[in-house]
Amino acid sequence: EIKKEWWKEQVVYQIYPRSFKDSNGDGIGDIPGIISKIDYLDSLGIDVVWLSPHFDSPNADNGYDIRDYRKVMEEFGTLEDFDTLLNGLHDRGIKLIIDLVINHSSDEHKWFQESMSSKDNPYRDYYIWKPGKETNPPNNWPSFFGGSAWEQAGPDGEYYLHYFAKKQPDLNWENQQLREEIYELMRFWLDKGVDGFRMDVIALISKPQNFDDMDNEGLKHPEYTYAYGPRLHEFLKDMNKEVLSKYDVMTVGEAYGGNAEKTLEITDERNNEIDLAFWFDAVRVGRDNFKQNEWTLPEFKKLVKAQSDVNSHNWPTFFLGNHDNPRVVSKFGDDSPEFRVTSSKLLAMLLLTQRGTTFLYQGDEIGMTNYPFTSFDQFDDVEIKGNYNKIIASGSTPESYLADLNKMARDHARTPMQWSNTNKAGFTSGDKTWLGVNPNYPEINVNNNLQDKHSIFHFYRRLLNIRKGNDNLIYGDYKDIAIDHPQVFAYTRIGKNKTYLVVLNMSKSMVDFSLDNKFKGYNLIINNLNDDTTTIEHNKLTLQPWEARLYESN
Ligand code: TEU
Numbered sequence: 001e002i003k004k005e006w007w008k009e010q011v012v013y014q015i016y017p018r019s020f021k022d023s024n025g026d027g028i029g030d031i032p033g034i035i036s037k038i039d040y041l042d043s044l045g046i047d048v049v050w051l052s053p054h055f056d057s058p059n060a061d062n063g064y065d066i067r068d069y070r071k072v073m074e075e076f077g078t079l080e081d082f083d084t085l086l087n088g089l090h091d092r093g094i095k096l097i098i099d100l101v102i103n104h105s106s107d108e109h110k111w112f113q114e115s116m117s118s119k120d121n122p123y124r125d126y127y128i129w130k131p132g133k134e135t136n137p138p139n140n141w142p143s144f145f146g147g148s149a150w151e152q153a154g155p156d157g158e159y160y161l162h163y164f165a166k167k168q169p170d171l172n173w174e175n176q177q178l179r180e181e182i183y184e185l186m187r188f189w190l191d192k193g194v195d196g197f198r199m200d201v202i203a204l205i206s207k208p209q210n211f212d213d214m215d216n217e218g219l220k221h222p223e224y225t226y227a228y229g230p231r232l233h234e235f236l237k238d239m240n241k242e243v244l245s246k247y248d249v250m251t252v253g254e255a256y257g258g259n260a261e262k263t264l265e266i267t268d269e270r271n272n273e274i275d276l277a278f279w280f281d282a283v284r285v286g287r288d289n290f291k292q293n294e295w296t297l298p299e300f301k302k303l304v305k306a307q308s309d310v311n312s313h314n315w316p317t318f319f320l321g322n323h324d325n326p327r328v329v330s331k332f333g334d335d336s337p338e339f340r341v342t343s344s345k346l347l348a349m350l351l352l353t354q355r356g357t358t359f360l361y362q363g364d365e366i367g368m369t370n371y372p373f374t375s376f377d378q379f380d381d382v383e384i385k386g387n388y389n390k391i392i393a394s395g396s397t398p399e400s401y402l403a404d405l406n407k408m409a410r411d412h413a414r415t416p417m418q419w420s421n422t423n424k425a426g427f428t429s430g431d432k433t434w435l436g437v438n439p440n441y442p443e444i445n446v447n448n449n450l451q452d453k454h455s456i457f458h459f460y461r462r463l464l465n466i467r468k469g470n471d472n473l474i475y476g477d478y479k480d481i482a483i484d485h486p487q488v489f490a491y492t493r494i495g496k497n498k499t500y501l502v503v504l505n506m507s508k509s510m511v512d513f514s515l516d517n518k519f520k521g522y523n524l525i526i527n528n529l530n531d532d533t534t535t536i537e538h539n540k541l542t543l544q545p546w547e548a549r550l551y552e553s554n
């Protein structure tokens, strides 16, 4: 028996503030911009907004490097603007969760400035400092963003640890005082009324304490060494007890670097750690570091099933994209003019009929696509630049790296939101944007979607409406009924009073699909090709390319 919780029933819409809406013409999205779109979010029908980092930051990694946890990034606005946003969302019954980036801070954070200044500074131990080995760093650990994970700094020549960019020094969770400072800043935002946190790389906060060199296998996937350190559970339990348990909020951790078993331990309700975690296996199907390889539908379906089939003490999350991944229609659908709309709608149905708290990324509701990058100077991402030398040294050419990036770069998801067919897609009134606008904006934009009642946007709306408050669909069991089928993704959601049947043709060819007799009499309640509703009379369905159907038992 699954315990009902409000946060299990939510559809969360992720906003990447830099790219959502610019209000003052400087080419950078901001909080007043988001405020001007609250009605848009409300009309879509989502339940929660997750705001990617909005804190004061020098932007080495677009806000995932925080200089002051209690201040709003100047480019985004003020604390007052934040309060206006929070109240505006709450007035419409929409919750707001914010991004908690507490594995690392910015090197410009006052703690780090103090820590670096001398070995005896009281803040020294807020970060992880080690002496080098002769002229080398303390060990061979690599940074996810290229080069060593160690950087020498300060007057006495020690090195500090940074799993990400060198402007993102890792915080030392072993230090009790640091932990308490973090609890305080969490309370600061919770007391304002935010409804929870998305916790950035939360599985990395407890560091393996031996600091041994990695072997060659380890070097290929440093995240397995870095994640799920010895005191992770202790730290999360303590944070829960001291802070989270005192508020009615939701927490979703980015559980990057582990495996199912480890992830399930941090989200097991009996452990009192965090509520939910993102698993990356399905989203990253076919990914091998910077390469996006071919993948098959059965492979993907098995990963989805594994995420879904968790025990009753855990609750899954489901998402197909975010700000670190390519556009969903470009990866999982078909972004050609012929099938972009149909396959985007199919992905909407997949997203909104899965089991788990659902995360929808900005722009996917209008079918935004990957950006056609033709040269390196069109990218902004620190990850792409930082890893350039390593990737070329490992045998890629600039051309092949660019080709890989065109499939998987994080910047695809970060180009400005396309609001209209006017200047810069209506994102800004100015003449520049911090990252290029996708040239397809005259066709793919919010205005076009709002006007056309058969648009992707309206399809999302209809599905959101079907899902909202629908316990059978939200809590129903998940059963894949054709897991080895190479083209069709078909599954049931078996609720207490009703069963839903989802049939998705994830290919561009027509396919006949046979159904068990038990589905006779099921009613088609929504499909992505037309407004027809029918009943299943024959056990063989003929599905058009990228056709998606949702049936309900009677
Ligand atoms: O991401 C961590 C993470 O898993 C990715 O950065 C991953 O290493 C990369 O995408 C592989 O291609 C979180 C944030 O979501 C990301 O935006 C930040 O850059 C990162 O942490 C550091 O804070």
Ligand code: CA
Pocket (backbone or CB within 6 Å): 022, 023, 024, 025, 026, 027, 028, 029, 030, 075
């Ligand atoms: Ca702005």
